[in-house]
Amino acid sequence: MSLSVPVAAVLLFMLGSALAAAALRDVVGSIVAFAGYSFGVAVLWALLRAPDVALTEAAVGAGITTVLFLLTIARTSVSRSERFEGISLRSGLAVVAIVVTVGATVPALPPVGAAGTPVLAGDVSQYYLTNAYDQTGVTNVVTAVLVGYRGFDTLGEVAVVFAAGIAMLLVLRREAFV
Amino acid sequence: MSDADADPDAAADIDDEVDGEGTLSRPASERPPYVESTIIMTTVRVIAPFVLTLGAFVMLHGASSAGGGFQGGVIAATTVVMLGFAFGIEPIAAHLRNEQLALLVLSGVGTFLVVGFGGYLVGGNFLQVSGYETLFHNGSKYSIELVEVGIGVVVSGVITGLFFLLGTGVDTGAEETDTDTEPEADR
Numbered sequence: 001m002s003l004s005v006p007v008a009a010v011l012l013f014m015l016g017s018a019l020a021a022a023a024l025r026d027v028v029g030s031i032v033a034f035a036g037y038s039f040g041v042a043v044l045w046a047l048l049r050a051p052d053v054a055l056t057e058a059a060v061g062a063g064i065t066t067v068l069f070l071l072t073i074a075r076t077s078v079s080r081s082e083r084f085e086g087i088s089l090r091s092g093l094a095v096v097a098i099v100v101t102v103g104a105t106v107p108a109l110p111p112v113g114a115a116g117t118p119v120l121a122g123d124v125s126q127y128y129l130t131n132a133y134d135q136t137g138v139t140n141v142v143t144a145v146l147v148g149y150r151g152f153d154t155l156g157e158v159a160v161v162f163a164a165g166i167a168m169l170l171v172l173r174r175e176a177f178v
Numbered sequence: 179m180s181d182a183d184a185d186p187d188a189a190a191d192i193d194d195e196v197d198g199e200g201t202l203s204r205p206a207s208e209r210p211p212y213v214e215s216t217i218i219m220t221t222v223r224v225i226a227p228f229v230l231t232l233g234a235f236v237m238l239h240g241a242s243s244a245g246g247g248f249q250g251g252v253i254a255a256t257t258v259v260m261l262g263f264a265f266g267i268e269p270i271a272a273h274l275r276n277e278q279l280a281l282l283v284l285s286g287v288g289t290f291l292v293v294g295f296g297g298y299l300v301g302g303n304f305l306q307v308s309g310y311e312t313l314f315h316n317g318s319k320y321s322i323e324l325v326e327v328g329i330g331v332v333v334s335g336v337i338t339g340l341f342f343l344l345g346t347g348v349d350t351g352a353e354e355t356d357t358d359t360e361p362e363a364d365r
Binding site: 051052054055056059060063064067068071072075135136137138139140142143144146147148151152154155157158159161162164165168169172174176177178 | 236242243245246249253256276279286304316318328332340345
């Protein structure tokens with residue numbers, strides 16, 4: 001698989017910030033590193049020409065999630081006795097298991113952008129690409145699929161967001177948002 | 179983190195050494211106070227309208243370019259988050275009422291459902307937006323955009339709510355913290 005220089009640089013940045021997020025003892029620094037990782041993912045989506053997903057990752061992953069993490073940390077206490085978190089044997093084993101699983105399964109996927117992948121060659125996606133504009137009048141196929149063809153799924157997603165707000169009220173034992 | 183959770187005694191010992199800044203749930207009196215910063219306040223004052231405009235653009239323009247209700251809603255909610263960081267979360271919360279946020283979220287869900295059930299009225303099925311073409315020109319496009327706005331309203335309302343819940347709230351262990359300063363300011 002060929003790797004262009006920008007993609008390789010972003011992947012390297014993501015790897016570094018992911019390691020920093022896992023290993024830093026300072027929780028605030030860890031959160032910032034995690035936000036940097038999310039930012040790297042967003043840039044990667046943009047480089048892979050998925051602007052809708054990139055926008056979501058940048059707004060939710062790098063933006064709001066970081067703010068909510070920081071607020072949570074502000075309510076709890078942070079001890080800064082050591083620079084780096086020690087890594088236990090159990091965590092190490094879990095990491096090895098995940099790496100082995102991912103490393104064994106990812107090569108089975110078709111390479112990014114290959115012409116023969118089901119995403120490009122399948123009947124369903126070709127139907128969407130051919131007919132989305134004529135049937136819905138919407139030029140962004142992603143939006144056409146989200147609401148026009150798969151509206152029921154999107155209604156479920158909205159219900160999940162709604163339920164998240166309600167669940168937060170329940171967890172914090174409050175009856176009002178503000 | 180998991181080690182500290184699994185062994186609370188050891189964590190407490192470490193925390194005692196660093197002069198008591200390490201109980202799991204910090205009392206409200208010990209939390210970092212709001213500090214007024216001219217730079218942050220001025221910056222937020224300048225860029226907040228633009229961020230809100232970007233959010234509205236992403237929300238309303240999702241049919242023609244990248245974006246949509248989910249992304250636009252989050253960006254719009256960021257305005258409130260920025261205001262909270264610049265001017266203090268409590269004063270911003272004092273300007274909002276719970277009914278307003280709840281109404282915002284419910285109206286978004288309601289918009290989606292109305293468009294969905296409206297599909298029956300125009301001779302289609304649930305959420306069949308193509309049926310709106312019989313009502314007016316480009317009906318399916320406008321109904322899709324209406325749904326996107328509904329999604330954006332739900333998302334921005336819930337995120338604003340989460341921000342204030344975490345930023346101003348009473349702790350889960352209400353008996354462990356002093357609750358006499360905050361609740362009456364919230365409600």
